[in-house]
Amino acid sequence: MTSLILAEHDNNTLADSTARxxxxxxxxxxxxxxLVAGDGCAKAADAAAQISGVAxxxxxxxxxYAHPVAEAVAALILSIASRYDAVLAPATxxxxxxxxxxxxxxxxxxISEITRILDADTFERPIYAGSVVQTVKAxxxxxxxxxxxxxxxxxxxxxxxxxxxxxxxxxxxxxxxxGETVSQSTRxxxxxxxxxxxxxxxxGSKDNFDVLLRIADKLKAAVGASRAAxxxxxxxxxxxxxxxxxxxxxxxxxxxxxxxxxxxxxxxKDSRIIVAINKDEDAPIFKIADYGLVADLSPVLQEIDLxxxxxGYA
Amino acid sequence: xxVIVTVKRVVDYNAKVRIKADGSGVDRSNLKMSMNxxxxxxxxxxxxxxxxxxxxxxxxxxxGPSEAADTIRTALAMGVDRGILVRxxxxxxxLAVAKILKSICVAEQPGLVITGKQxxxxxxxxxxxxxxxxxxxxxxxxxxxxxxxxRTARVERETDTGLETIDVCxxxxxxxxxxxxxxxxxxxxxxxxxxxxxxxxxxxxxxGVDTTPRVTVLGVKEPATRAAGIKVESVAELLDKLQQAEVx
Ligand SMILES: Cc1cc2nc3c(=O)[nH]c(=O)nc-3n(C[C@H](O)[C@H](O)[C@H](O)COP(=O)(O)OP(=O)(O)OC[C@H]3O[C@@H](n4cnc5c(N)ncnc54)[C@H](O)[C@@H]3O)c2cc1C
Ligand SMILES: Nc1ncnc2c1ncn2[C@@H]1O[C@H](COP(=O)(O)O)[C@@H](O)[C@H]1O
Numbered sequence: 001m002t003s004l005i006l007a008e009h010d011n012n013t014l015a016d017s018t019a020r021x022x023x024x025x026x027x028x029x030x031x032x033x034x035l036v037a038g039d040g041c042a043k044a045a046d047a048a049a050q051i052s053g054v055a056x057x058x059x060x061x062x063x064x065y066a067h068p069v070a071e072a073v074a075a076l077i078l079s080i081a082s083r084y085d086a087v088l089a090p091a092t093x094x095x096x097x098x099x100x101x102x103x104x105x106x107x108x109x110x111i112s113e114i115t116r117i118l119d120a121d122t123f124e125r126p127i128y129a130g131s132v133v134q135t136v137k138a139x140x141x142x143x144x145x146x147x148x149x150x151x152x153x154x155x156x157x158x159x160x161x162x163x164x165x166x167x168x169x170x171x172x173x174x175x176x177x178x179g180e181t182v183s184q185s186t187r188x189x190x191x192x193x194x195x196x197x198x199x200x201x202x203x204g205s206k207d208n209f210d211v212l213l214r215i216a217d218k219l220k221a222a223v224g225a226s227r228a229a230x231x232x233x234x235x236x237x238x239x240x241x242x243x244x245x246x247x248x249x250x251x252x253x254x255x256x257x258x259x260x261x262x263x264x265x266x267x268x269k270d271s272r273i274i275v276a277i278n279k280d281e282d283a284p285i286f287k288i289a290d291y292g293l294v295a296d297l298s299p300v301l302q303e304i305d306l307x308x309x310x311x312g313y314a
Numbered sequence: 315x316x317v318i319v320t321v322k323r324v325v326d327y328n329a330k331v332r333i334k335a336d337g338s339g340v341d342r343s344n345l346k347m348s349m350n351x352x353x354x355x356x357x358x359x360x361x362x363x364x365x366x367x368x369x370x371x372x373x374x375x376x377x378g379p380s381e382a383a384d385t386i387r388t389a390l391a392m393g394v395d396r397g398i399l400v401r402x403x404x405x406x407x408x409l410a411v412a413k414i415l416k417s418i419c420v421a422e423q424p425g426l427v428i429t430g431k432q433x434x435x436x437x438x439x440x441x442x443x444x445x446x447x448x449x450x451x452x453x454x455x456x457x458x459x460x461x462x463x464x465r466t467a468r469v470e471r472e473t474d475t476g477l478e479t480i481d482v483c484x485x486x487x488x489x490x491x492x493x494x495x496x497x498x499x500x501x502x503x504x505x506x507x508x509x510x511x512x513x514x515x516x517x518x519x520x521x522g523v524d525t526t527p528r529v530t531v532l533g534v535k536e537p538a539t540r541a542a543g544i545k546v547e548s549v550a551e552l553l554d555k556l557q558q559a560e561v562x
Contacts, residue, residue, distance in 0.1 A: 093473040097455045100440040101447035137530040174452035178479040237472045252561040290543035303549040
């Protein structure tokens with residue numbers, strides 16, 4: 001049984017979600033091959049070849065894949081899919097757009113966002129915003145699976161697999177990339193950060209948010225947000241955590257001014273230690289918080305910032 | 315241009331689902347059911363296209379039990395022109411939904427299909443891209459802004475790193491994200507008017523689609539619960555605890 005993994009990368013570095021998806025694929029008990037489609041993607045392909053457990057890397061280096069346009073990447077995967085028993089991708093905005101196209105053309109159902117592998121056909125996945133965990137058995141045929149990266153550890157480096165130059169697939173010519181606005185941040189990447197501090201509607205003002213950012217820098221934390229905080233413009237959409245945003249499983253998650261709606265909790269409840277700061281002692285977030293502080297967040301944020309400085313966090 | 319929007323009847327996002335005693339599935343009895351929130355956004359976007367003169371007819375499709383007609387009525391009250399109900403009892407997987415929608419698209423020839431990015435019950439997020447692939451059409455998922463011209467649409471989509479702008483050839487399938495628009499409430503007169511709008515009923519068999527589930531659900535369970543935590547009295551106490559736990 002051989003699996004194909006769609007790598008996520010920026011041509012130079014491989015996203016951590018790829019190494020996590022490789023871990024999942026190895027649990028299927030398979031031989032694992034990684035598809036790196038890009039434009040000038042030699043470095044990313046080499047990085048994939050070094051991940052232990054990878055048997056081969058297919059490098060498809062072509063301007064067609066300068067951006068991961070769903071129609072083109074799906075067509076590429078379909079051009080080689082018959083060689084594989086399973087096709088996997090991380091459940092990212094890219095993987096989620098591409099893989100259902102592959103599944104539909106192969107006429108197999110997709111198993112979305114698995115969080116656990118019980119055997120080669122049986123998986124756990126969250127439904128109803130993570131309030132229920134479903135165990136499903138995939139039918140015979142090619143398995144098409146998206147993998148929730150936060151649920152699997154990243155496979156380590158330590159191999160030296162061959163990089164096989166592979167021709168581009170057809171160009172469906174349906175979609176043209178025009179441009180992108182990439183959020184610039186010097187902070188750690190949200191989904192793999194050890195510490196995440198998240199702002200909710202309660203943070204309210206830019207002033208409070210600025211203090212929160214200072215705390216994030218002292219703790220080397222990534223900054224997340226609830227939907228409400230994104231909606232009021234405190235921060236960018238790619239910071240949203242939850243059912244329809246990103247999923248994190250950090251060592252420390254600090255929720256500031258977040259009420260704890262199920263749609264938010266579903267994106268952070270697997271964090272190891274959860275801290276909640278909220279003035280409403282009945283806020284649902286306290287039901288899942290290891291440490292709760294019932295207080296007005298405005299002076300509390302200031303105090304945390306000062307106290308961290310006093311304790312030597314720069 | 316004709317626009318098709320899809321609406322799924324789901325457990326309301328505010329309702330707390332329970333697991334059946336035998337663990338075989340989710341107990342939906344006595345729970346409030348609503349239109350999938352992403353589909354409300356899809357309906358709203360279609361109506362705005364019509365108001366801007368970009369669309370001349372909007373057709374809403376729902377696949378589900380007879381009660382899904384209520385969900386269609388809601389869309390009609392918001393301003394959709396007519397409805398198609400494909401009667402199916404039990405779970406219909408995204409792939410079967412996509413096949414049913416494909417068959418409807420072949421008959422209706424829309425210029426644009428708007429679906430939700432995901433249904434909040436199965437959290438599958440598959441139907442839109444599957445439909446686009448089955449039709450050989452362009453797609454744009456997680457749409458944040460939509461601007462339709464004659465033969466193409468310019469779309470801004472939410473990605474994990476920010477926003478991306480793409481041009482898609484029409485016909486296309488787009489899937490809505492939360493910030494695309496704020497859906498309207500139907501006014502009383504439009505609710506009354508919606509009662510007279512037509513809903514055509516079909517079955518999956520009429521459309522030649524087998525809806526037998528292909529994925530076997532072996533069971534459902536509650537996620538692992540977290541142990542109860544404590545309240546701290548001060549910032550100093552909080553930071554002490556975090557230092558003791560070696561997470562800061
Ligand atoms: C289909 C769908 C999908 C969704 N997906 C997501 C998702 O992915 N992620 C997500 O986060 N949400 C999502 N939501 C929205 C979700 O239901 C909640 O509305 C949202 O999480 C609320 O954000 P919040 O906690 O910041 O705001 P609120 O619920 O308004 O809570 C604000 C909190 O701040 C506290 N507060 C206010 N002022 C202060 C102060 N001065 N000091 C201390 N505390 C204060 C209040 O007590 C309150 O608890 C989704 C909703 C739907 C319908
Ligand atoms: N039974 C259904 N009837 C109508 N539309 C549906 C149905 N199932 C899914 N859809 C549409 O497809 C979107 C994504 O659903 P899913 O792939 O199940 O997450 C939903 O937001 C709906 O717009």
